[in-house]
Amino acid sequence: MSQRDHRHDLEQIARDAGVRAHVHAVRLSEPTEPLGLAADVEVAIASVYKLPLALVWADLVEAGELDPAEPLRLAAGARMPGPTGIAVLQDDVTMTQRDLIRLMLTISDNAAGDAIFGRIRSGRIHHRLTQLGLPAALVRQSSAEETRAILRDTESADRPAALRALADPDHPTYTSQYDPAYSSAATPDQLTAVLRILWSRAGRAHDLVRAAMARQAWRHRIGSGFPHDDVTIFGKTGSLGSLRHEAAVVHFPHEYPIAVAVLTQAVRPEQHLPRVDAAIGELARRAVTPLRMPDTPRPTPPARRS
Numbered sequence: 001m002s003q004r005d006h007r008h009d010l011e012q013i014a015r016d017a018g019v020r021a022h023v024h025a026v027r028l029s030e031p032t033e034p035l036g037l038a039a040d041v042e043v044a045i046a047s048v049y050k051l052p053l054a055l056v057w058a059d060l061v062e063a064g065e066l067d068p069a070e071p072l073r074l075a076a077g078a079r080m081p082g083p084t085g086i087a088v089l090q091d092d093v094t095m096t097q098r099d100l101i102r103l104m105l106t107i108s109d110n111a112a113g114d115a116i117f118g119r120i121r122s123g124r125i126h127h128r129l130t131q132l133g134l135p136a137a138l139v140r141q142s143s144a145e146e147t148r149a150i151l152r153d154t155e156s157a158d159r160p161a162a163l164r165a166l167a168d169p170d171h172p173t174y175t176s177q178y179d180p181a182y183s184s185a186a187t188p189d190q191l192t193a194v195l196r197i198l199w200s201r202a203g204r205a206h207d208l209v210r211a212a213m214a215r216q217a218w219r220h221r222i223g224s225g226f227p228h229d230d231v232t233i234f235g236k237t238g239s240l241g242s243l244r245h246e247a248a249v250v251h252f253p254h255e256y257p258i259a260v261a262v263l264t265q266a267v268r269p270e271q272h273l274p275r276v277d278a279a280i281g282e283l284a285r286r287a288v289t290p291l292r293m294p295d296t297p298r299p300t301p302p303a304r305r306s
Helices: 003-017 046-062 097-106 110-120 122-131 143-154 159-166 188-200 204-214 274-291
Strands: 019-027 035-037 071-074 093-096 232-240 243-251 258-266
Touching (some): 003 019, 003 258, 019 274, 035 274, 046 122, 046 243, 097 204, 110 143, 188 204, 188 243, 188 258, 204 232
Antiparallel strands (some): 019 035, 019 258, 243 258
16 A cells, blocks of 8 residues: 555544544664654644653663652642542652652553652753653643643633533633643654654663553553554553544564554544544554564574685
8 A cells, every 4th residue: 555545544534533633653673664644743742741751751760860769759739630540549649750650651640740740840851852852842741730721721620620611512612732832742753753762772760661551551542453462552642622642552472563653633522432542543553554564583694705
């Protein structure tokens, strides 16, 4: 299938699901021409910002600038509420940096992500991203800052009320967090670049990040396109209102791993749109399949005779 036909195929899947889609897939070894759709268009990425944040954290740990065993205290009154993990608890919590990273990636815990963001601080995050050749906008703000913005934009008292306002089909509500100029933002090919860098690292902290991504609780997006027990999905989702995203590495046994990012914005605002989640899996499958290749060692060329 030609690149043009492949893009048309992806466009049709997105159109049928009622979404605007941005897709990029690339093999992490034995590079080949990447596949995608609007892969260089910047969009707001919601909680996918936790993926480049985790890469920065792991790099700083391996550089000796952070201690993964350092305990951080998350006071109950100072945490931004959220739907999972520490964010739903009522009491003070003390947890090591590495366990916060696990929660941030496996269940997208907002309080855990905020703690890591606050420990590193935005200036150092942006400096490290720039060193890696990545845009600072990948991690423009924390989940707490995102929440404060949607509360302000929707004139809501709390996050659940704000999300209900964004999901109301009768009274469409806009938030600045849909705008890549005001939120953490990326293009799909920048997110696969993050994954390429992460997979090129051999540090124990990077191993921890990859292991946490493999245990992500959500399998209804990219994972739905690869419903096989022996396929490992190392993923990070992001959701806010009409935004539904995931960036992941798909690894079939005995094949080269493939990085894929699927970023979507639905035409309809409802919180529960299973057809869109399924379309993300199908978009990922269509983008990944042409790039699959057995991971077999190349034959050693015969030694030259002197």
